[in-house]
Amino acid sequence: MAVLDMGVAAHPKPINHEARTAWGLAAPALALMFLILLVPVIIAGVLSFTNYSLGNSGFDWVGTQNYERLFTRSTYEKMFIATFIYVVTVVPISVGLGLGAALLVHSLGRISDIYKTIYFLPVMATLLAMAIAWEFMLHPTIGMVNRTLAMACGSWFDVIPFFANGCNDGFPLWLGDRDYAIWVVCFIGVWQGFGFNMVLFLSGLTSVHRELYHAAEMDGARSGWDRFWLVTWPALGPTTVFVVTISCIRAFQVFDTIEAFWPQGGGPNKSVYVMMFAIFEKGVQQNLIGMGSAITVLFLIFVMFLTLIQRWLVERKVHYG
Amino acid sequence: MAGLEVTSLTKQFGETRVLKGVTLGIADGEFVSLVGPSGCGKSTLLRIIAGLETANSGTVTIGKAEVTNTRAADRNLSMVFQSYALYPHLTVAQNIAVPLRMREMTSLQRVPVIGGVMPGARRQKHSIAQSVARAADMLEIGPLLGRKPGQLSGGQRQRVALGRALVRDPAAFLLDEPLSNLDAKLRVQTRTEIAELHRKLGATFVYVTHDQVEAMTMSDRIAVMMDGEILQCATPEIIYEDPDDIRVAEFIGSPKINILPIEQSGAELSLFGRPLKWREIGESTRAMQMGLRPEALRLTQSAPHFKGRVAHIENLGAEIFAQIALNDEGLRVTLRASPAERPLIELGAEVGLGFDAAAALIFDADGKRMRKIEIIAGLTPEVA
């Protein structure tokens, strides 16, 4: 890196000099950006058209065969369905709960800081550890969830079919049940993520100018509902776009819980076989690099598409400048 | 339109008493300024009138109705905020229309799409659009109606905020330091415009400011506030020429009024050891300080009342303010001189000063005005 003295006024071409220093300072970052981020994207793109495996000396070009498989085989159909269900469930619920919690917490003043702390705990905690804790909670026989549900047996809860069935035939196996597995994973995704969204919304809320609420009151906005639509919601526009995007990207990347619950095969009947797990299983465990790369490419397209939509929205729709 | 009245208002924030029993009556159509240094409680008083804060005790009456416990939205007041508080996502036209939409349309009518097909919605929309156009015309912001607040200059935003206030026909207008975010030139211009707007509308205006010039130039009456109390509420002329309190005298007027100590021995009053000729009407109290406006001082060579050295000169063109050091302890007075007198004032030169006895304001030790004592016009001749 060039260590050059800018204080020397007699330097012939200071601008040129500054440019050289700047490139020098940015060089390590640029080199790493190419090597670690851009080259792998290209590698993934190239390998997705091959049948490469680690350890093989060469590979064959297979054209779009990997992509064709991706869109025809039932395994991958399940992968798309599981990913889609997860994203479409977790994103709106965690964003909605985050917004609701933020509004409640914001309206309560200082004492509500304790809720903020509690809701943020799952964001800090190692997800893998918490996934194992949830696995014990959801243990069919000795788990806290089913024990708690069983306590309701014999009370008026029996009117609800779910409880009636559970009390007679046992409560669900949760993680072992193909009807429940994906929803349990979704639930944990929401559990883990909504506190993060809440905090983002809270920081959005504190940036709303208080005089706007006073102006709304003077203008005759009598109900909290009116004030929400007149002041709060528009002010949260940019925050909401960001929260939705980041929730989507995080939801697409779900992996820890699924690998912890079902190290092999993506859950009962592959019902939770999400994309990250598929990349891991195909590419790393089964050494089908071509296939894994094809999924990677598709994944990148999804994520980039989402972020670009976000940037476009922020610049076009919710920009009040 | 209506007058308003507040009686014995008190307000506490924790331990701090922000308002200590404020009583003020404002007549219908009057322009009253609440002026005072920051932290004097003027904004709190305005917010209590608006209904945005509740007083600890006391009452607020608008017209004939007591509104102490009525919420802000139901008091029929309009307010212009210091930060303008425009809704950033709405266009200028939509911003101005908000008070009408909120008050005249039901919440169902306000729902997008569905609201449009509700009975009467079209007619209502039309009448709101007309009111908005009228307000925009009055403020000459017609061309801005389609823009968003982010695309406007400070002065334009200020007009939009005014427009939002006057699109309705409220009982009174409340303005909270509306000019403080404008640059100096625009402030002078907008000052005139607001005063003219008041005359045109004939409405009640309550105007909060920390700038005494704004208060002096715009108001029918000025209420000078300090430490949670109204010290004096009167016309600008009275506030300037006949203040009740030394704090009022000091706050109003630029440059600041000169305060000089008066010595007293027996029945003698003297200024810098020179006896004053005075007369007392009614009972006696001890006079301690004399206030002299810069224009009440004059340069004189014959029989000056006191002498000093010119320490600093500010030439404003039409007038000259000179600071004269009277003694070595740093006591200075400010003198207003005309440009013709410029040759007489040289930096460091000794000058003799006389004063206009009729304009001398006498205050007691606590700063209360003493109207019972009158300095008699003539000067006591200088004793060698």
Place this chain on the structure above:
Amino acid sequence: MTREWWKHLVLILGALIVLAPFYMMLSYSFKSPGEIDRGEGGFFGRQDIMIDPRCVALRQPDRADIEAARSRFPGQDDAGVQAELQAETEAACSMRPVVFNYTKAFTEAPLMRYLLNGVIVTVSIFLIQVVVALPAAYALAKLKFWGREAVFGLVLFCLLIPVHAIALPLYILLAKLGLTNTYAALVVPWTISVFGIFLMRQFFMTVPDDLIDAARMDGMSEFAVVWRVMLPTAIPALLAFAIFSIVAHWNDYFWPRIVVTGNRDLFTPPLGLREFKGDGDGSFFGPMMATATVIVTPLIVAFLIAQRRFIEGITLSGMK
């Protein structure tokens, strides 16, 4: 308060659900296997003295032990001596469940090693990120050079690429270089934080040019400006970024799972816990939850102590 009770009710219900797994994790780490199986003992368990069956099984007295111990128990036959020895072993192997769980957590697997690895990996990642990102951010924010817009455009583009998503090609690269199962594999992919560059650049934009010019007048080189002027002014932003980076990499499971296979010496805490679970025969809930507690605790405690900073740091990404 009275009008707002329903808000508290809703929030408390939410808090219970959020806290449930933490409660369970901590509670199981205190309890004996029997209490866990039967679901009794409240939060702390009864803490009755329990006997570690594995410990007893390992110390089963054999013939030689009985012979050797015969002198200590005069007048006893073989069965008698064996019973006495058995009793001694059981006494030596009995302990409170909480002690049992936490000693097992540290002895069954090299948990200390895992924690140390976690610290090494997260700290080196953060330090390298700063060393790489800070000069680049400074150049982008404060120096004028041909191509600056292009470089910044590249940074914005790279923000679109989540490192987890390109894990597979990165893994292939590292495998080709023979770097899998090394510390380097754990650290290298994270050395470039595009987000860090972006964040620091935004921060540096707010630093007045006068400050830099003053430093140059004092005769500092650009390099010195970065480390002696910009770094100190950036401390608040760096702190937030540190929290963001450390939390992400301490908790990361996906990447270590891919590049570290089998070599326990390189396991990060989540990997260690995962292996513990894989080994477990099911009755090892207590020690496993103790391990989980040990892994989760450092960040949670740090968070509880410096809440405001943590929330700021984690939500930093919200400033984009």
